[in-house]
Amino acid sequence: MRLTEVLFKKVKSKRIMVLMESVVSGHQFNMFRDRLADKLELLRFDPYIQKECIYRERKRIRSA
Structure with a gap:
């Protein structure tokens, strides 16, 4: 195992995907x-x- 593989951290992305639900x-x-x-929390058109x-x-x- 190389030394560089040990030193590298797992990179986290800056953005995430979330589930939005109508109230x-x-x-x-x-x-x-x-x-x-x-x-x-946002105002958006609800098709239902x-x-x-x-x-x-x-x-x-x-x-993401």
Whole structure:
């Protein structure tokens, strides 16, 4: 085993994929955000109720 392989750390990505869920209907979609940023909460069109509503970050899916 080489010395350089021991010294290298596993690199983490700067962005992660998160699951966004509608507060009203439960509609979901995936979105990317920075790893160090706060949890997302945004206003977006919900196709189930045909109106804008709040979407909140539900869980982290994977790193990007």
